[in-house]
Amino acid sequence: MNQRRGSALAIVVWSVALLALIAAGIQVAGFRQATLGREAIARVQARWAARAGVETMISLMEFDTENPEPDNPLALLRDLETNAATELGTGTYDIRHVLDGVEWAGPLDEHARMNLNLADKAMLGNIQDMMSDVVDAVIDWRDTDSDESPIGAEGDFYLNRGMGYSPRNANFRSVAELELVTGAYPTDVRGEDWNLNNRLDPNEDDGDLTWPEDSADGVLDGGWGRLFTSTSRDTGRAIDGKPKVDLKHASIDEIREAIPSLSAEHAAGLITFARTSNPMLETLIMVPLSQAATGATTPAATSGGSGRTGRSSAGASSANSSIPDLSPEQLRSVLNICTLTDYTRPAPGKLNVNSMSRDVLVHLFDLSTKQADNLLSRRDRARDGFTSILDLQEAGLDAQWLAANGRYLDVVSNVYTISCKGRSLNGLAEAELIVTVDRSTKPATILSYREN
Ligand SMILES: [Ca+2]
Ligand SMILES: [Ca+2]
Ligand SMILES: [Ca+2]
Structure with missing residues (x-):
């Protein structure tokens, strides 16, 4: 009896030991699987958090394209910045970029940099x-x-x-x-x-x-690449979101409809100006319309009457008395709303004076560091940003500089690069998406998409 109880006990003890072993084995395997599962879930969470960040930025851009704020060119930039980092139910995302060695929240405005295809030899x-x-x-x-x-x-x-x-x-x-x-x-x-x-x-x-x-100094020292973009696009959209008026093809009525403050004589003068040889809109910053419409590219000397009109000597007189000159306000509108470019397809983008980088000003435009700093501190103080490239005059750049460089400058941005890092809820998995978006189209166009 005792012996039977003894052997039964041994069997029970063995069984328990065996079950414990099996249970332990199942536990280890289960734990491994759970870990793997958790890692997989974390990776998915991180990737979709990054994706959520990208989608948020794109929807803000599309909203601004549909509802432009011509008096507040910084509106979009601020919206993007405000929403650049968020905690979601299953993870977090964080969008940043470095410009001029400083880290900023939000996507990089590609129009902060010079388009490599627009930069000239000088x-x-x-x-x-x-x-x-x-x-x-x-x-x-x-x-x-x-x-x-x-x-x-x-x-x-x-x-x-x-x-x-x-x-x-x-x-x-x-x-x-x-x-x-x-x-x-x-x-x-x-x-x-x-x-x-x-x-x-x-x-x-x-x-x-x-x-x-x-x-290893905590500052990103970019190479030549920090000065350039290849993706910024000029699609001929003005600051109010409407297509610019092409002076080479527009009628007097079309010009006056776009800029009601212009008289028919002004509009006729602009059309005459557009038909001179190789006209540049920015010439109007230096040369009164009455003179520019005769082909003058430099202003006539104030004294001495006719003659001294620089390269206009090819048969052009110094001024056309039937054409009135533009007031400063009218000139602002003409520079913002009119164009001499035929936008059958997008051109390389111009720099947006509201976002352009200090390094670009110093290393490509050859401004002194003092000039560049003055300009950027003036820009920081302008609450709603610059609504015209003429605002740069108040920031220390003269009319001559603007007339020469205005063709590289604008007050709108179309293309942004969203560099978004997503993290899982437990913070262990990270995914990065780098997406370049042209928001001038409806819906926005993805120009490039990279997953790291
Ligand atoms: Ca070649
Ligand atoms: Ca290193
Ligand atoms: Ca990097």
Whole structure:
């Protein structure tokens, strides 16, 4: 009896031990699976949080495109900034970018940088560490011909060196493409921003510990890439969201409908001006309409009557007395609402004076650091931003500078890059989306989409 009880006890003890082993095994496997499950869920949460951030930005952009605020060009920028980071039920997202070494909340306004396809030779030459052979090679890369600039490089140059490719002979499609130009190295183009996401990533701020080499000073020192964009677009939309009036094709009535403060004589004068040879709208900043309509590109001398009209000597008289000049207010409207460009397809984007980078002003436009700082501090104090490029006059740039550089400048932005990091609820998984959006179309157009 005792023996039977003993063996029964042994069986029970064994069974218990065996069950415990099995239970432990199931627990380990279950725990592993749960961990894997949690990781998978966290990854999904992070990715969709990032996606939510991108969608939020796009919907704010689309709303502003439908409901523009012509008197408040900073409205969209502020909306984007306010919503740049949010906690969701299942995760968080966070959108940032670096401009001029400073980190800002919200997407990067691509119009804060000079379009690589708009920058002229003089501008490129102003970049201190870009040698003149690289400047020429950049021009050769994007110009349609195959004629080498004095120290540039066209197809033969690349073929003879076995590089396996030749210049695009068309507009740059990305800033990274600059690295293909002979003499331009990735370190020149990227600086510390090795993944070109306009953000200071951990490997870009740890010195030599991981690639790239960086100064580990908490500041993103971008290369030439920080000055340029290839994606900004000028679609001929004015600050009020309407298409600009093409003076080369518009009627007097169409011009007056767009700008009611203009008389029929003003409108006729603008049409006459648009038919002079190679007219530039910004000439009107320096030259009164009555003179510009005769083809003058510099203002007539105030004394001495007729004659001194610079390059207008080709048969043009100094002024057309039947054309009234524009008041400062009318000039603002004309610069904002009219154009001499035919927008059958988007042109490379202009700089938005409301967002343009200090580095661009200093390194491409060759302003002194003092001029650039004055301008930006004036901009910061203008509560609603600049509604005309003429506002730059109050910020210290004279009419001559504006007439010469106004063609690179505008007060609208169409293209933004959203660099959005999503995190899971437990904070362990992270996903990054980098999306470039043209918000001038309805619905907005995704120009590029990258997942890290
Ligand atoms: Ca070429
Ligand atoms: Ca980076
Ligand atoms: Ca590093």
